[in-house]
Amino acid sequence: xxxxxxxxxxxxxxxxxxxxxxxxxxxxxxxxxxxxxxxxxxxxxxxxxxxxxxxxxxxxxxxxxxxxxxxxxxxxxxxxxxxxxxxxxxxxxxxxxxxxxxxxxxxxxxxxxxxxxxxxxxxxxxxxxxxxxxxxxxxxxxxxxxxxxxxxxxxxxxxxxxxxxxxxxxx
Numbered sequence: 748x749x750x751x752x753x754x755x756x757x758x759x760x761x762x763x764x765x766x767x768x769x770x771x772x773x774x775x776x777x778x779x780x781x782x783x784x785x786x787x788x789x790x791x792x793x794x795x796x797x798x799x800x801x802x803x804x805x806x807x808x809x810x811x812x813x814x815x816x817x818x819x820x821x822x823x824x825x826x827x828x829x830x831x832x833x834x835x836x837x838x839x840x841x842x843x844x845x846x847x848x849x850x851x852x853x854x855x856x857x858x859x860x861x862x863x864x865x866x867x868x869x870x871x872x873x874x875x876x877x878x879x880x881x882x883x884x885x886x887x888x889x890x891x892x893x894x895x896x897x898x899x900x901x902x903x904x905x906x907x908x909x910x911x912x913x914x915x916x917x918x
Contacts, residue, residue, distance in 0.1 A: 789860075793852025797880040799887060807885030810878050814870060816898045823889045827897020829904075836865055842889050854883045 797803050812821050818828060823841035825831035831838040839846050849857070858879045861869035870879065897905075 788849065788853045788856055790852030790854075790856030791850045793850075793855065795851035795855070795880050795883055797877060797884060799884040803881050804884050804888050806878075807881035807883070810874060811882050811885050812895075812898075814874065815882070817900065818866065821895035821898060822892055823886060824892040826893045826895070827901045829901065834866055838866070841886050842892070846886070851880075851883050851887070854886055855879050858882055 811819075811823065815823070818831065818838050819841055820826035820828050820831070825838060825840055828838065841847075846854075855876075857867065858874070859869060859871045859876075861867045874882070896902075
């Protein structure tokens with residue numbers, strides 16, 4: 748009977764404690780960062796074979812803009828992406844310390860394999876290894892936030908909203 752009572756109490760506590768969804772605390776956040784950086788994301792000891800020359804960074808920027816900019820913004824910092832902060836988990840700012848703390852091989856691993864269950868897709872069958880390494884070079888040399896503007900698809904949306912807002916003021 749004590750076992751059943753203890754089980755019911757444990758279930759009740761889990762239900763009550765589990766109902767309140769909140770931001771993870773500092774300890775939880777640090778623990779998850781450590782797990783990702785040291786256990787989950789592979790490639791930590793794999794060096795980038797593509798030198799970070801101006802040409803390679805520019806090539807990486809071009810590939811990034813075509814494949815990654817729709818979620819990360821053209822600058823890798825979410826500029827102009829209306830849903831970036833609203834995703835669960837949010838689309839990361841690639842200039843952040845959390846992302847920049849990854850080794851080059853880990854960044855390439857994320858690009859290649861994606862991250863389930865987040866919205867980060869795997870690019871293995873779409874980008875070559877060389878292209879992925881160049882994207883890593885670009886991520887290491889991101890431009891100033893906002894300096895590349897917003898992805899074209901969101902420019903069209905902004906123009907439509909401006910036009911719609913203008914129509915509301917005329918009526």
